[in-house]
């Protein structure tokens with residue numbers, strides 16, 4: 001490690017507790033100092049080492065020289081009419097990713113990205129259409145949560161009164177839940193995703209319970225098993241089709257990991273999952289996957305998998321060639337699944353006036369004209385909010 005250049009300084013946002021403790025040991029500092037630093041960074045959202053008042057002066061100087069706390073830079077920050085807030089974040093080389101905060105009465109959910117672009121290329125997803133640029137680092141993933149907490153004005157003081165059990169109270173925070181449903185396929189960026197998850201769950205990190213953190217995947221079967229063994233959080237599967245022929249078409253990854261394998265992986269996952277069900281996400285595409293017959297096949301497919309369904313009305317984007325199912329079709333689909341005893345909800349589309357809804361997230365910012373147009377649309381949304 002080169003200790004002098006600013007860019008070579010180690011980014012603490014992406015270090016889990018064992019790595020921070022090891023770093024301290026390497027630097028001849030007592031390992032528990034790593035824990036203290038972790039709390040300053042992830043519980044008080046501090047980036048200035050000088051402000052970390054209970055660390056020895058010498059250690060603060062070492063940190064300033066060799067480390068940094070640097071979340072991705074904010075390119076734009078938009079608030080939708082419904083309070084949904086979206087940040088476009090610069091991850092270098094013309095790439096941008098998005099993080100979206102969705103406030104609700106009893107919770108605040110942050111949707112984070114794990115890759116710039118995505119290689120899976122689902123037919124209905126604008127991220128997929130942009131192709132794959134690169135994996136985010138653990139620091140860039142955690143950085144989205146760190147930044148959201150700072151920008152939302154989460155009370156850093158929440159950390160002060162909780163020395164007993166180390167876990168902050170939910171109502172002291174604004175982000176209470178995190179979903180890995182932004183840009184990218186989290187399980188195709190496994191190392192960074194699992195490190196980020198450990199930091200989110202750590203009592204000296206964000207202290208989130210496993211039930212409040214959800215990883216959504218298009219079905220990378222071997223990595224579902226790894227997640228189960230390493231850091232089992234709530235699992236959502238992007239199903240979208242009830243048979244292999246249709247799913248091969250909609251979610252190309254299905255050709256590699258077909259439905260029977262995926263259902264078996266879900267059953268294995270449930271042995272260790274923090275919830276006793278898997279959530280199946282199902283995008284409702286007019287005339288493609290929304291017939292009553294598809295619902296009937298779905299009921300059959302998931303017979304042995306305790307699950308809930310979350311139907312997502314398709315969010316259109318330019319040139320997709322697809323349409324959202326009409327409300328009466330969605331109602332009929334819900335009815336069929338519910339009649340079979342499957343709890344089924346329809347996702348409320350949030351923030352669509354600022355393109356913050358599922359599948360509408362931006363990718364490459366090399367196309368400045370397009371970005372400028374989006375920013376302009378966002379400004380209009382703010383004015384309306």
Ligand code: SAH
Nearest residue numbers: 125181184185216217218238281315358359
């Ligand atoms: N890559 C992961 C997580 C990110 S996508 C996955 O596919 O699960 C998050 C969710 O949004 C997925 O269920 C995805 O299928 C859905 N989605 C993608 N594009 C969409 C669109 N245009 N309209 C509605 N939902 C979409």
Ligand code: SF4
Nearest residue numbers: 118120121122125128
């Ligand atoms: Fe990738 Fe998920 Fe979009 Fe499919 S839906 S292209 S897996 S981000």
